[in-house]
Amino acid sequence: MNDAMVSSQVAQMVHFIRQEADEKANEIAASGEEEFNIEKLQLVEAEKKKIRAEFERKEKQVEVRKKIEYSTQLNASRLKVLQAQDDLVRSMKAEAEKGLLSVSEDGDAYSQLLKSLIVQGLYRLKEPSVQLRCREQDLSVVQSVLDDAKTEYVTKAELEEMPEVVVSETTFLPGPPAEDQPGPSCTGGIVLASKDGRIVCDNTLDARVEIAFKQNLPLIRKQLFGMLKLFKFGSNFNSSIVGVLPEWRGRAMQVYVKMYNDNTLASLKTLVKCSVRLLREIE
Structure with missing residues (x-):
């Protein structure tokens, strides 16, 4: 075998080795790229999951705060309504007691x-x-x-x-x-x-009217506030109303006080009538 043939074979072997090395290098690079993309995707999804969980947690906190605020506003409204009712009933009792002066x-x-x-x-x-x-x-x-x-x-x-x-x-x-x-x-x-x-x-007479007042209190409240159930909040009441509750309460109070104003005199007459009846009652 002469030198030319040897050189040719060596060149072929070198080419084959280089080709095989290039293929192996490309294969390693492709595998590395694939592993990198997979790991990157996993990291991105993990971070997205964390962000979603954090968002849901904060969203729930906001909802809880809204519910607490709504409940607080609602209870305050109910207390104000009850206080207004109590003040009206007490004023009626005071008027009935004044009426006893003429007895x-x-x-x-x-x-x-x-x-x-x-x-x-x-x-x-x-x-x-x-x-x-x-x-x-x-x-x-x-x-x-x-x-x-x-x-x-x-x-x-x-x-x-x-x-x-x-x-x-x-x-x-x-x-x-x-x-x-x-x-x-x-x-x-x-x-x-x-x-x-x-x-x-x-x-x-003061003791007797107190007895009459206590015995007829349910009837008095029914005549005065029997329609107040119209203002009950439904179970599906939108929590967004929380922001306008103060204005709503004021309007509602004006409406029902106006509605029941005509019944005040009738209830007062009922109280005085029952008071006189109990005053004259002999066991």
Whole structure:
């Protein structure tokens, strides 16, 4: 074999080796590129997942804050409505108590009322000896009807002996309320107590109207606020309304107060009517 053939074979071998090395290098480069892309994609997806999780967490925090704010606003609105209702009912009671001032101005009717209150008090105490207190201006009226009251009590209770009723001429109930005289007051009626003072029956007009008020409070609230259910918030109430709740509350209060304003007088008449009925009621 001459030198030319040897050189040719060597050249072919070198070419083959270089070609094989290039192919191997290209294969390694392609594999590396593929692994790089895969790893890069995994890293990107992992970061996206973290970002989505963080966004969802913050979104939930915002929703929770919105719900808390909405609930706070809603509770505050309800408390204000309840306070407004309570103020209105209390003002009605105050007007009813003012109306009791005229009861003692009707002489004959008030005398009969005092007698009935004495009979009722005696019947409730059922004591052989009682003490009686009244307003100073009612002393003469109480003394004038006392005997008839005791007689009526004995008849109704089917007793044989008259009870001893001592009317206090030194200790009196407070007088009627006056703007320039703050403190305890009494619009009329009497207070009975057992001889030892342990059992007391408060049969003043103020006590009776308090009883009437408590017994008729559901009816009064129904007449005044029966339509308030129209303003209840639905379960699908949009949380976006939170921002306008203060304005909405003001408008709602104006609307329902206007709606129920006409019913106020009717409820007041009902309270006074029931008060008078209970005042005259004898067990």
